[in-house]
Amino acid sequence: MSGPAGWLNPRWQLFLMRLRSFTREPSATFWVFGFPLLMSIALGLAFRNQGASRLSVAVADGPKRPEVLAALGGSEGLSADTMPLAEAREALRRGKVALVIVPESTPRLLLDPTQPDARTARLLAVDALQRAAGRTDPCPLAEEQVTVPGSRYIDFLVPGLLGFGLMSSSIWGLGWAIVQMRMGKLLRRLAATPMRKLDFLLAFATGRLLLALLEVLFFLGFARLIFDVRVAGNPLTFVLWALAGALSFAGLSALVASRAESSETASGLMNLVTLPMTVLSGVFFSASHFPAWLQPVLQALPLTALIDGLRAVAIDGAGVPALLLPGLVLLVWGVGSFALALRLFRWT
Numbered sequence: 001m002s003g004p005a006g007w008l009n010p011r012w013q014l015f016l017m018r019l020r021s022f023t024r025e026p027s028a029t030f031w032v033f034g035f036p037l038l039m040s041i042a043l044g045l046a047f048r049n050q051g052a053s054r055l056s057v058a059v060a061d062g063p064k065r066p067e068v069l070a071a072l073g074g075s076e077g078l079s080a081d082t083m084p085l086a087e088a089r090e091a092l093r094r095g096k097v098a099l100v101i102v103p104e105s106t107p108r109l110l111l112d113p114t115q116p117d118a119r120t121a122r123l124l125a126v127d128a129l130q131r132a133a134g135r136t137d138p139c140p141l142a143e144e145q146v147t148v149p150g151s152r153y154i155d156f157l158v159p160g161l162l163g164f165g166l167m168s169s170s171i172w173g174l175g176w177a178i179v180q181m182r183m184g185k186l187l188r189r190l191a192a193t194p195m196r197k198l199d200f201l202l203a204f205a206t207g208r209l210l211l212a213l214l215e216v217l218f219f220l221g222f223a224r225l226i227f228d229v230r231v232a233g234n235p236l237t238f239v240l241w242a243l244a245g246a247l248s249f250a251g252l253s254a255l256v257a258s259r260a261e262s263s264e265t266a267s268g269l270m271n272l273v274t275l276p277m278t279v280l281s282g283v284f285f286s287a288s289h290f291p292a293w294l295q296p297v298l299q300a301l302p303l304t305a306l307i308d309g310l311r312a313v314a315i316d317g318a319g320v321p322a323l324l325l326p327g328l329v330l331l332v333w334g335v336g337s338f339a340l341a342l343r344l345f346r347w348t
Contacts, residue, residue: 054079055098055121058088062103071132072101077124099125150232150315158223159310160283165219166212166242167277167303170249171270174208175257179266182257182348191347198342205250205338212246213239232317241313241323245306248334252302254341277303305329 057080059068065082072080080101083091088100092110098121100110107129111118181187190200216239223229231238256273260266280294281287281303290298298304305326312318 053077055117055124056081056096057121057125058083058091058097058100060085060088060100060102062107063105064103064107067132068101068103068107068129071128072125074131075124075128078121078128101125150230154223154227155229155315156286156311157284158219158227158229159314160307162216162219162242163245163281163303163307163310164278164283165215166246166306167249167274169211169215170208170246171253171256171274173211173253174204174250175253175260175270176266178204178254178257179260179263182261183263187347197345201254201338201341201345204254205247208246208250208253209243212243216242229314231314233313233319237320237323238310238313241309241327242306244327244330244334245302245309248302248306248330248337251334251336251338251341255337255344258341258345277301280304282307300329302330302333 054076055078057072057078059065059072059080059082061084062068069080069082072078081097085100085102088097089110091097092100092112095115098111098115098117102108102110109122109125111122113119178187220229220231220235220238252273253270256269257266260269280290280298281301282298283303287298287304287308288295309323309326312322316322
């Protein structure tokens with residue numbers, strides 16, 4: 001066949017083949033839709049809004065224990081338990097309490113300065129004890145509690161999990177399918193046909209794009225229903241940005257699978273691509289926590305660009321201009337990887 005219909009026919013048939021194979025693989029459905037949802041449920045329940053949490057403080061034996069317990073009872077941020085000094089030291093060592101108070105004539109505070117909650121517990125305990133001793137504040141302060149939309153951890157986490165899911169399903173879903181076809185000698189049969197490598201890889205990328213669209217819509221609907229996660233910016237911009245990230249990873253996946261001949265080789269290469277970005281690109285915490293000298297490298301990673309863009313739109317309400325720089329990162333990775341995959345790809 002010749003003409004546009006003949007040129008599109010192989011790509012269309014391969015696209016339909018990818019959709020059929022996906023629907024026939026329950027494990028693929030789980031890793032695309034189920035795993036990110038389970039992660040969001042577990043972490044969302046762990047870090048859901050519970051009001052002001054109380055820090056555990058141990059009060060050891062001492063002559064002023066009743067006065068100290070009475071003073072700490074008036075603090076909204078502390079939860080005091082009594083225990084012997086040796087047990088309190090062990091609890092402090094294990095991180096079960098943030099502070100130990102020894103209620104002697106002059107109370108002593110035992111704390112581990114490397115513990116994140118130690119400073120807060122110390123400030124709250126000192127404030128409660130000083131107030132109980134009769135301290136008055138010369139300058140009273142007015143307090144107004146403000147809950148800002150998008151400030152919850154789950155609001156920060158959902159874009160990260162979505163980016164992680166798009167990367168994983170693109171790398172493993174597309175790349176693994178190509179490797180399996182090569183191992184099953186199916187690619188060798190296709191090599192005997194007039195099909196071009198471009199048509200073959202584009203058919204897989206198109207199938208990945210459709211699945212990514214379903215994944216994004218399903219994930220957003222679930223996050224909105226269970227955790228009331230909302231997109232502050234334009235939802236269409238959010239979805240299109242997620243699809244751009246999926247296409248970028250599709251090109252990277254095609255490159256990874258272009259020469260792999262065995263499942264062991266493919267698994268090693270895919271883990272080599274995905275695991276470092278999972279740790280470094282800010283899926284569960286901001287990538288800004290890493291040292292400043294590492295930031296240029298992190299900002300050049302495609303997963304960092306994808307997640308930063310998703311969070312910018314979902315939390316900050318950013319528009320298209322804010323996505324230009326990370327968009328360039330995704331474009332370079334996607335187009336560069338796909339072009340290199342066309343040169344390196346082999347049927348056998």
